[in-house]
Amino acid sequence: MDKLIKARTTELRNERNRFAALAFVWGDLLLELDGDFRIVFASGASDGILGRRPQELSGKLFTSFLAKQFRPLVAEMLHVARRRGRMDNIQVRFAQHDEQLSPPVSMSGYFLPDLGDHFFVALRVAINSLPPDIAGSIQRDNATGLLDEESLSKVVTERLVAQRETGTEHKFTLMTLNAFDPLCKRMAQLERNELMASVGAFLRAHSVAGDTAGRLGPEKFGMLHRPDVPIGDLERRIEECVRDADPKGIGVEVTSTVTDFTAEVIPPGDLARGVLYSIRRFCDRQDHGFTFSRLMGQADNLVNSTFSAMQDFGMRVDRLKFDTVYQPIVRLPNAEIHHFEVLVRFYDDAGELIPTQDLIAFAEQVNMVHRLDLAMLRRNLKWIKSQLQSGITVRVAVNISGHSLENPDFCRSAIALFERNRETLGQLMIEVTETSEIKDIDTAARWIARFRELGIEICLDDFGTGASNFRYLSAMEVDYVKIDGESIRQSMKTGKGQAFMRSLVDLCHEINVEVVGEMIETDEMRELITKAGFDFAQGYLFGKPEADISLYWRDASPRR
Incomplete structure (x- = not known):
């Protein structure tokens, strides 16, 4: 008889251990609760989830370990489980020491009236689960x-x-x-x-x-x-x-x-932008090197170093810690200065100029270019005001990324800035740059219309370099288009190219848009674009970017 009892006991123990092992396949912590939700048994990784060892949990009210916002939910789910027999998988968090919260935890359970009206609960750390919006947006390589x-x-x-x-x-x-x-x-x-x-x-x-x-x-x-x-x-x-x-x-x-x-x-929010930039940067780190301090070379921690650069960039932008230079745009054929394009200049920790193209690419990829654009508007409206107070009337064009025009926060901030500086808007122009495609053209067009209502003229930069430019010109009301210098050089090599360029200029004139030729560096190029009907020109032939704008009229006061 004793042998039979011992064999049966061993069999039951093995069966219990087998079911416990199967439960641990899903759960990190197993709990048995009485009808009042007090813990009568605990096994598993309770330290990491509840902040207590299993032997310290007996007799404790289970719901007291939950973060306050989850207590009503779990209490109701347990009451539902009493009726339905089971509790479906829900995600909760527990309050640990020093008011810290546990990682997200998945919770499932059963109510078994045959076993003393007890609840059997399994908890599993759910750190790898993705929010529904992320899970629903995932795209894969086929x-x-x-x-x-x-x-x-x-x-x-x-x-x-x-x-x-x-x-x-x-x-x-x-x-x-x-x-x-x-x-x-x-x-x-x-x-x-x-x-x-x-x-x-x-x-x-x-x-x-x-x-x-x-x-x-x-x-x-x-x-x-x-x-x-x-x-x-x-x-x-x-x-x-x-x-x-x-x-x-x-x-x-x-x-x-x-x-x-x-x-x-x-x-x-910053992490999401920094991770995408870091992954891209990591893929081509041998060929690309934008940095203020730590992004050059092989960074030990690319995400954190990217974030350091983002912080540094944001600080410099918000405090206007950058330089500006001014390059003239002249009217053809007499080369009288019409306005100046404002160009930003940033320097790294060694005092070396950071290529503007790399700077803008970084700002756009980490979704911070709107902060730079707003800072440039702030700085130049202040600069225009100081020039007017000195008796100098000069117009300047500030570059605004197409990304910024899709950002309603930037556009509302810009409008507020313009409203506070109405006396300077007659001297302000905006150049819309397109280093990457504007996706929401209708929204960008509406904001451009608001800017123009305030008396700000708009120039579309790099026109003619892609099919998207013609869509922009058709959807947006602009005053000028600027044609890239390389496009001009290629077109002017052949008679067919020159005819195309003249047709492009004529198209713009038909819709009351004036045309600027960029990167004009020789008298031959000046003569070609003048014959093609260009209204304005910009390039080293007429002046390099200068920090001191007065260099252009110290000996030519009529140009004011």
Whole structure:
């Protein structure tokens, strides 16, 4: 009899352990609650979730551990579970020591009246779950199943925010499969699809949550992962896989670069912009180098160094800590100065000029160009006022990015600024620049119309360099267009090109838009654009950008 009891006891214990093990497949912490929601049993990782060891939980009211905002929800769900028998998966957070909140926790449970009207609850840390808006916006590379560049940046941002709450460290690896693209092109479709899927599976399996890897180009792949992932082993496995799939048995060489991706104090909004820029910068870091202090060379932590540059850039912009220079635009054919274009100048920590093109690209990619544009308006309206007080009437054109015209906060701030400085608006012009395409043309056109109502003339920069410019000209009311110097040089090489340029100028004149020729550096170019009907010209032939605008009329007072 004793043997039977002992055997039965062992069997029951094994069965209990088996069910407990199965429960831990889903949950990190298992709890049994009595009918009053007090904890009678706890097993698992309670320290990280509830901030107490399992043996300290017995007799404690379960709902007292919840963050206050989740207590009504969980209490109601438990009451519902008493009726329905189960509690569906919900996400909650717990209050820990020092008023810190736990990471997001998924909670599921059952109510079993046959076992003393007790609740059985499983909790699982849900740091890898994505918000519905992020999950719904994800786009993938069809061939590999990996995230595309923007989707990867969104998911990485979410993982980095979660990492703050858990203290987990992550690294980001850029993996290049050299000569992978030509290999794929010479493979049969079926074999190529299998290879692409295999490469995608390798990277996803080693990434955070099994889905924080992306395809960043034909041969470039990125992956956020734990520090203990053996990147060297992964490289070798991918090389073997590709070599086996290559009809010639050659394969590819896989090279990797690893950087830290952490986010210690970066606000989520800035983090999202910084991650996307960092990923892009990481892909072409050998060829691109915008920096104020830390973005040159191989940064140890690319996200944090990007954020440092964002902070530095924002500080300099908001405090107007940059220089401006002025380049004349002259009326043809007599070359009398009509107005000046204002150009911004930033310098790095060593005093070297940062190329303006790199500066604007950085500002646009981290969504900060509107702050620069607003700062330039502030600075130049103040400068115009000081010139008027000195008896100098001079018009200046301030560059505004097309991105800023799609930003309602910028446009409302600009309108408020104009309203406070009405006496200076007769001397202010705006040049709309397009380093990247304006997506919402209708919104941009409405704001331009508001600016023009205040007496501000508008110039469309780089006209004729793309099909989108004609859409802008048709949708926006502007006063001038500026044609890029390289486009002029190419057109003027042939009779057909010259005829095209004359037709373009005539088209603008028909709709009462005047035309500026840019980068005019020789008398021959001046003569060509004058014959083509250009109204204005800009370039070194007429004057370089100067910080002191009075250099242009110290000996020519009639030009005032």
